[in-house]
Amino acid sequence: MFELYQLEQLVTIAKCGTLSEAARELYISQPALSRSMQKLEKDLGFPLFEHRKNRVIMTPTGVLAVSYARDLLKRAREMQDQLTLYNRTRNTISIGSCAPAPLWEMIPAYSSRYPDMAISTEIHAEEELLIRNLEEGIHRLIVTTGPVEKEGIISVPYFEEILYLAVPKDHPLARHKELYLRDLKNLTIILHSRIGFWYDLCRREMVNPNFILQDDLDQFVELSASSSLPSFTTNVSSRRFHRDYDRAFIHILDEEANVMYYCSCLEAEAEYLPKALQTAEETAGED
Incomplete structure (x- = not known):
């Protein structure tokens, strides 16, 4: 079965038009690239190239193979990104804040509260980016200068x-x-x-x-x-x-x-609010 690196090589050859130029872009020797493509053709069972003077022409099957290769490489990158994000959310509490002051208290508090998890922080002036990152799971908690009034998000006053x-x-x-x-x-x-x-x-x-x-x-x-x-x-x-x-x-x-800062999280992750804010949220819910 072919490897992802061979698909990357195939796409690069189609883009460059010659083995020599593709080899330079891939930082491998031309003979090594030629052997890799010969193995790919053997594994697939049909030719992908027509060799012309100073150029490599894709066969119709090769053109289709390049199209599939691009799609598979894109899916592979998406898989890597999503798995990285999933692993990060399981093992890391990521906090995004619009200013540094909220993090001064949150970092030691969460490090003590969750000793087996990493605490990562980012400061972003653009609050829309913070909200988007919260919705997409990039941040587990965010701190903004106003409440986040969106369905599925809890937003509680923090401090001034x-x-x-x-x-x-x-x-x-x-x-x-x-x-x-x-x-x-x-x-x-x-x-x-x-x-x-x-x-x-x-x-x-x-x-x-x-x-x-x-x-x-x-x-x-x-x-x-x-x-x-x-x-x-x-x-x-x-x-x-x-x-x-x-x-x-x-x-x-x-x-x-x-400024009155607000700490926000997804409703499903209310347990990650700072403890004092959890109490405030529970009291508000009872009212």
Whole structure:
């Protein structure tokens, strides 16, 4: 019986038109490719090629074989993808979040709660992608800035995060108690790069900002504490990183900067909600 690699070779020959070019694309020698195709023809019991000068022409049977080969290779890739996804969902709790703060609590909580399962996390600013990933089984849990109102999905309030601008007390903005992001004009500011929807919000609402991006979270925390430049913080990150250094904190008034997160899962997997949220969901169900 033929092998999948032979079908890949057959499709490549049909695409390239010559054995030599197909061999280069497949990173094998031309004699090895020729022997593989001779074996395929022998196993099938009929010729697939007509050899012309400098070219290989597919016989009518060969053309049909290429069509079937493409379909089988596609199905084989789909099989691999689906089996990988199935195995991942059985052995991994995948959490997608629109921001990093929810993951700070969820990762240690789920690692303790499910010690025999891997915990994987992703941050996506695009909440429609998170919802699609939940529906398709890519994520078991997602965290968004609003409830997911779709049939078959449970969506429960999680916690609130509020954005502040932290500036040195001698900074011109330090006299303000509250500001909108649009009030921050031409501001050079230190920003962590992996902050999900927060980055898009700041980029969209601030006027001509100059972001000094930091990829490493620990370096960002250290730099924002010691630099004369402003940085953003939140009620959640301030508690986590003990950011009580000598700064003035300005509340950002934009509605989108005062966020209630929602944790969502499929109804059939309600057991994977954070434990406090399971209680809230059960109470709501009794009402």
